[in-house]
Every structure is written in C-alpha cells, then in structure tokens.
Amino acid sequence: MAAFFESLTKFGSAVKRKSNVLAKVSVCGVGLLALVSCTGGSGVPNGLPNSTSPSTSDVAQALTPNPKGEVIGTGNVRVALLVPSTIPGGAAAVAKELRNGAALAMQDFGSGRVQLVVKDTKGQAAVAQTVANEAIGEGASLILGPLFAANVSAASGITLPANIVTLAFSTDTSVARRGVYLFSYTPQDDTKRIISYAGSLGRRSIAAFLPNNAEGSLRERVLREMAGKNGILLNIMKYDRTPTGVEKAVLEGVGIVQTSDSIYLPEGGPIPSLILAGLKRNGAKISEKTILGSGNWETVKTSDSVVSGAYYPGRDISKFNEFAGRYQGKFGSRPGVQAALAYDAMTLAAEFVRLRGDGKTAFSTQTFENPNGFQGVNGAFRIRSDGTTQRGLAIYQIQGGKGVLAEPAVSRFSRTGG
Numbered sequence: 001m002a003a004f005f006e007s008l009t010k011f012g013s014a015v016k017r018k019s020n021v022l023a024k025v026s027v028c029g030v031g032l033l034a035l036v037s038c039t040g041g042s043g044v045p046n047g048l049p050n051s052t053s054p055s056t057s058d059v060a061q062a063l064t065p066n067p068k069g070e071v072i073g074t075g076n077v078r079v080a081l082l083v084p085s086t087i088p089g090g091a092a093a094v095a096k097e098l099r100n101g102a103a104l105a106m107q108d109f110g111s112g113r114v115q116l117v118v119k120d121t122k123g124q125a126a127v128a129q130t131v132a133n134e135a136i137g138e139g140a141s142l143i144l145g146p147l148f149a150a151n152v153s154a155a156s157g158i159t160l161p162a163n164i165v166t167l168a169f170s171t172d173t174s175v176a177r178r179g180v181y182l183f184s185y186t187p188q189d190d191t192k193r194i195i196s197y198a199g200s201l202g203r204r205s206i207a208a209f210l211p212n213n214a215e216g217s218l219r220e221r222v223l224r225e226m227a228g229k230n231g232i233l234l235n236i237m238k239y240d241r242t243p244t245g246v247e248k249a250v251l252e253g254v255g256i257v258q259t260s261d262s263i264y265l266p267e268g269g270p271i272p273s274l275i276l277a278g279l280k281r282n283g284a285k286i287s288e289k290t291i292l293g294s295g296n297w298e299t300v301k302t303s304d305s306v307v308s309g310a311y312y313p314g315r316d317i318s319k320f321n322e323f324a325g326r327y328q329g330k331f332g333s334r335p336g337v338q339a340a341l342a343y344d345a346m347t348l349a350a351e352f353v354r355l356r357g358d359g360k361t362a363f364s365t366q367t368f369e370n371p372n373g374f375q376g377v378n379g380a381f382r383i384r385s386d387g388t389t390q391r392g393l394a395i396y397q398i399q400g401g402k403g404v405l406a407e408p409a410v411s412r413f414s415r416t417g418g
Helices: 002-025 091-110 125-137 149-159 187-200 214-230 243-258 271-281 295-299 320-331 337-356
Strands: 070-072 077-083 114-120 140-144 165-168 180-182 205-211 233-239 262-264 290-292 311-315 374-376 379-383 389-391 393-399 402-407
Touching: 070 091, 077 091, 077 125, 077 337, 091 114, 091 320, 091 337, 114 125, 114 337, 125 140, 125 149, 140 337, 149 165, 149 180, 187 214, 187 262, 187 290, 187 311, 187 393, 205 214, 205 243, 214 233, 233 243, 243 271, 290 311, 295 311, 311 402, 320 337, 337 374
Parallel strands: 077 114, 077 140, 140 165, 165 180, 205 233, 205 262, 262 290
Antiparallel strands: 070 114, 311 393, 374 379, 379 389, 393 402
8 A cells, every 4th residue: 555655646746746737738648640631522621731732822911020939931821829938847848849840830831831920928818818919910810829728718809809710729628619729639529439439338337536626527527428318327436636535536436346347547647557456456356347548548557457458549640650750850859749739730721821822711710610620640630610629539458568459530520420
C-alpha cells in the first residue's frame, strides 16, 4: 500500500504543476493532422491542397501593413493565430507546438496564398480580446485559437459581431457555437466512442471511476445519457486525486466491480493502473472484466500487466508518422496533438483560399460545415454547426505492452449520420 500512496503522491504533484493548463484546455490526449488528396461528392475539398493547382482568384485584399506579431508568408489573405506564447508553465509549450504546426502548414501549402500573423494572448481573456480586435483591424479574415476557454469566449465577443470565423483549440464545449468552432477532440465524443464499442461487444454493466473535476462531470453526463438509451447498468465512483480519495473510491467500487462486466477508467497517467491494482488487491477479479479507457490512455504505461487487454479510443495515426518526421526534422522535437491540430487548421485555410481566392468567400460558416467532412493526418473530421468538431476515432487494445488496432476509425461520414 505504501508504494500505491507513493506513486499517487508523485502523480498528484505532477497534476498540480499542470492543473492550470489542463483545467482550462481540457485536452483529451487525442489529435489531428494533414489532409489527403481527394474530393468529396459535393465538390467541396475533402483533402490536402494540390500545390501545383492554380488559385481560382488573384484578387488582392486590402491588408494593413506591418501587422503586430510574427509574420509568416506573403499571401493576400491574412490569418491570425492567437496563442499564449509567454504564459508561465506548460501552456507556453502548447503554444509553441501550435505555432510550429501552423508554420509547417504554411511552408507546405500556404506561404504564397496566405499571410499568417502569430499573436500572443498571454493566456489572459482581456488580452485575447484585444489581440482579436487588433487582428481584425489589420485585415485578418480568419482567427485560429485561442487556447483556453475563457480566452475563446472573450475573443468571440469581437469575432462574432465582425462575422469572422474562429477555429479555437479549447475542448470546453460551453464556448462553442456557430462561427466559433472548437477544432479539437472532446471528452463527450471520446466517451461515446468507447461505450458504443463496449456495447458492440455485448457489455451491459459498467463500473466507472471518474475524477472529481470538470472533465469527470462531462463524461458522467454522457455515460448517463448512453446508459439510459441503451439499457446499460451504470455505477459511478468519483474520486479526488489524492491517495485517500483514490483508495476510498477503490474500496467503494470493489463490490460493484464484482457484479459488473466492464470497468471504465478515463484518466490517463498512472491512475488507471493504481485503481486496477487496488481493486485486485482488495479481491476484485478484474481479469474477468472488460477494461475501458479513453484517449488519455496515450499517457498510460501500457507495459503494466494490470492494463493488458484493455480497450481505449484514440486518434487515427495511420498518416501521422510522415508529418511527425518532417516536423521533427524542422523543429527538432516530436510533435504532439496540438501541433497536428494547428497543421490541419492552417492547411484547411490554405485550401479554402486556393479554391475561392479571397478570405470573405473562403472562410464562411457554410464552407467549414461541409457535411462530407475532411480527411486529416489523424483521420476524418467534420465541423458541426453547433461549433464542435466530430472526429473519427479508432479503438485500440493493449496487447504485448502496446496499443494494437482493434477497430479502425471511420474514413468518411454520412451526410446525415453522427
């Protein structure tokens, strides 16, 4: 038990260091990437731009000279990227990934068509609103970012009245709406994917262990909704991220786990292993249960025997490695989720400008809400009218200490289906 507490205490310290970033961004550990060359049935692009194709318009737009911020590219259409470049802590690293991902897309597809201006929000809502207003005054036709939900909300107070579309990187769906699109993965879709898969395996009773925080509450709402619709017996144990909190949830859940066919553990890091080990130590026969994770399991130590056989949803990485290699060659580090998101967002912008020429036509809500969706480096995605982005998620099973594809992500969307 001492080792259990020691591991959890170390985890708790790490959580405290990252809590400001995670609480605001709600990153799910799943991401997106570049578009493949193909077109959807509607004639709207469903893939990466072809760099040899001519633009449909050479109309020059009136842009304010010498915009404030880092300027990348020389195109006639201006796009602003709002990121917390100088905020203390982990968010500055996220901002750097977003900047680098967008810059790589500019190198690949946008430098002659688009001008990207990177602006620092400092992670503050008031500053985000100020730089959004500044960007629009300088002639920006599209806003990428901000990162934090409060910043997105503040900036949208400027962008919406100006009819400027925003592709933001928060996953807090309370700030999403038409014209303010969250270009990210959400806990809601992640939860639906794994619970639907569990249902396809015939699982009908779930013991869920959820963190006592905002993301846990989001997942709980989805779980209860799905349980009600699909006749699933659901029991939820909530825990604080402390040794005492986790131990209490484990002891509460032992009997419930015994009568359930599945265990749902959406947290990442060491928490799933700690809970499963605690259940096993207290007599629960977890080897007989189906263990379900989330996209956060990209951070779980899959070599731990206690998670062997578990299923979890994750991003489609079939096209990611090529992007990752080029990114690492240019910037000297392996890219994460945020770099991929920004790469796709910037690539999408460049493609729309290629097809339509000017920013006003290229960046309409109708253009972004193509029901056929698009193909990203991390799979299919489409932007919904409610401001969220639907993404194809694969299912992985831990075998031999690593995640092995159990069910591929969808490669396309029906025009009416979810």
